[in-house]
Amino acid sequence: MTESKPVSLTPQSWLSRLSLNGWTALVIIIAALIATPILFVVSSLFTNAQAVWQHLAATVLADYIINSLWLMFGVGAGVLIMGVSTAWLVTLCRFWGCSWFEWLLLLPLSAPAYLLAYTYTNMLDYYGPVQITLRQWFGWSSVNDYWFPDIRSLWGAIIMLILVLYPYVYLLARTAFLEQSICTLEASRSLGCSPWQSFFKVALPLARPAIMAGLALALMETLNDFGTVQYFGVNTFTTGIYSTWFGLGERQAAAQLAAFLMLFIVGLIAIELWSRRQARYYQTSSPQLHLPRYQLKSWRAIIAWLVCFFPFFLGFFAPAIYLVHLVMANAADALANNFWQLASHSLIVAVISAIAALLFALIMAYGQRLKNNLFMKISIRIAALGYAIPGSVIAVGILIPVGHLDNAIANFVQDTFNLKIGLLISGTILALIYAYLVRFLPVAFGAVESSLGKIKPSLDDAARSLGSTPSKILVKVHTPLITGGMLTAIMLVFVDVMKELPATLVIRPFNFDTLAIRVYQYASDERLPEAAAPALAIVLVGMIPVIFLSWQLAKSRRMN
Known part of the structure; x- marks a missing residue:
């Protein structure tokens, strides 16, 4: 019985097996350039900045975590409700102005959240046009005569971020609704489902991957925001990174805060992937046919118009x-x-x-x-x-x-x-x-x-x-x-x-x-x-x- 000799692989044969050509090498170089900053942030976890961390843990670290979680929760809930509802109304309902709202609802994407924060603060301030008008109408003379909410707060930052980030969910949800099979929705109607039941039991589950993708983008932008939370005095990881770097002069501690923030991003991606697990979403017929639209009349049409108007009005106009x-x-x-x-x-x-x-x-x-x-x-x-x-x-x-x-x-x-x-x-x-x-x-x-x-x-x-x-x-x-x-x-x-x-x-x-x-x-x-x-x-x-x-x-x- 003869034994086969192991085949020795030269460097050239390794490259040929891996198909490493010039284009692959270029892509690897680009990926290395992109990955370098991320790797340096991750490597900072293994450096010693114990004294600064003890100071941060005793003072502001808890605020960073709690405020970031509240921002994610508030913005996530807001963009889901606003983005999905408006996408469903303009895609599968017919009311006055729905064709205009199809593109008007995207306009808040053009303005970053910090611009809305600056603008609304000026409009709603004591010497802004809103409070001046209220004092003229009701005869108020000072702040002792009335109460007005302070927009420079956590809830104010949440509202500003919702108004500019809901289009991520709206856009992807509307695309998913447009691509859904007409036969699937008609089958649900033939089985006695009302429009609301068809939405919750059929359309919404089928559009779930697209909606979750839009939600993930919105939450990532929430964690990336600096101008809004800094202006409103809300301590988050982004403001902490900036103040630790420039205020305390601690680069390693700032890098470790940045690495900690990356854990939030990784957690978002992991939760979304885990929630889907083995679920698959397929269409059983061609989406090329136009979906039937529900004609809304009287008070239903008014409510649908208002639901679509206010996000555009507050977020852009x-x-x-x-x-x-x-x-x-x-x-x-x-x-x-x-x-x-x-x-x-x-x-x-x-x-x-x-x-x-x-x-x-x-x-x-x-x-x-x-x-x-x-x-x-x-x-x-x-x-x-x-x-x-x-x-x-x-x-x-x-x-x-x-x-x-x-x-x-x-x-x-x-x-x-x-x-x-x-x-x-x-x-x-x-x-x-x-x-x-x-x-x-x-x-x-x-x-x-x-x-x-x-x-x-x-x-x-x-x-x-x-x-x-x-x-x-x-x-x-x-x-x-x-x-x-x-x-x-x-x-x-x-x-x-x-x-x-x-x-x-x-x-x-x-x-x-x-x-x-x-x-x-x-x-x-x-x-x-x-x-x-x-x-x-x-x-x-x-x-x-x-x-x-x-x-x-x-x-x-x-x-x-």
Whole structure:
């Protein structure tokens, strides 16, 4: 009996088995760049910052945990109720104005929560238009004559976040309702279910995965928020990270707080996955037929109209009109104070970040199309983590390794050439753009991947048979076909960068303020008239992808 000799695997044979080609290597490099800040934050758990932690535990750590949990609970409940109810009404009910509300309900996405916080505080303050009007109507002369709720509180932060984050649930829930089978809903009606029973027993369970995905996005944005909770004096992990870093000067403790915040994100994802477990959701017939709409009349139509009107009115229309009023009433001050310089700063970082994110997303999506191997799958998963990580965490994770790298380079140059070069990356626009890429690359990747996935593989085979290389196929064949997805990717990243506050506040170069930073500074100093123009500019820019998204939804529905 002869024994077979073990086959020795050379490095070349290992690479061939793992299909490690140039595209896979590029994707791995991108994933490594994205993962580096996250790994540094996680590694901070193993450093010793016991003295600072004891101080935090004795003073504010309990507030960070309790306030963050209350924010998640309040915002989660609010966006579920508001997003699902409005999605159901505009999709499967017919009442006056429902076709307008289909896209009006998306407009609050264009305004970050901190803008609503600044605007509503100014409107509802003692010297704001609301309380002034109430005193004129009822003859009140001082605060001793009446009671008015203080919006600068935990419940105020919850309401502000609900008003701007419910569109995440609304959008995905409405898409899920549109894709549901007409036969399934008609079967429930034939079995004696009322519209409400069909909603709770059939439509809602089928739309559950999409609703939970929207809820997860809303909760991640809640944990990422800094401007709203800081302005309202609510201590959360994001405010704690900033104050620990800049107030106490403790980088390691700030990194450990950031790692603790990441546990909340991981917990959200784990709970959602566990809740689904082995459940599967399938449609048994084509969703191409139009779903029957329930005609609402009399008081039912009025209630449906009000349910859809108030989220749009409170989340977009009222604050936008007030900002326009402030800009027009204080035009000289609003457009002064380096407004155009701030706009150019925001434009520069947004354009560079959007283009870089598009290039990285193209490499990742096309590399996955060419070689969907183990390395590729793991790398894509890692690169997609950034959007789930709050901007303050990413900022901490970037500043620490970049600072070490800058110090190492400066020491080497000084020891070798006796030259002092200072810091090359820290405190520069490169570090800021790096943070934006880590945070928003998944947004660009999702848009590019969805467009690229619609191209049949046979087109690649035909191009290869004519002698084209993968690079030429991407440039000459795929790129013209996915122009819409590429524009969507650029537009989404551009707007997200314009609105981003926590990462910009921590990493921005000295004397390099953006529109978001200036709004935060002016609002913190109670100078909302000067902040109105930058705030309105952010809202107007944010409306671009929202209007485009609304048009795409309307177009897809007409095609069906």
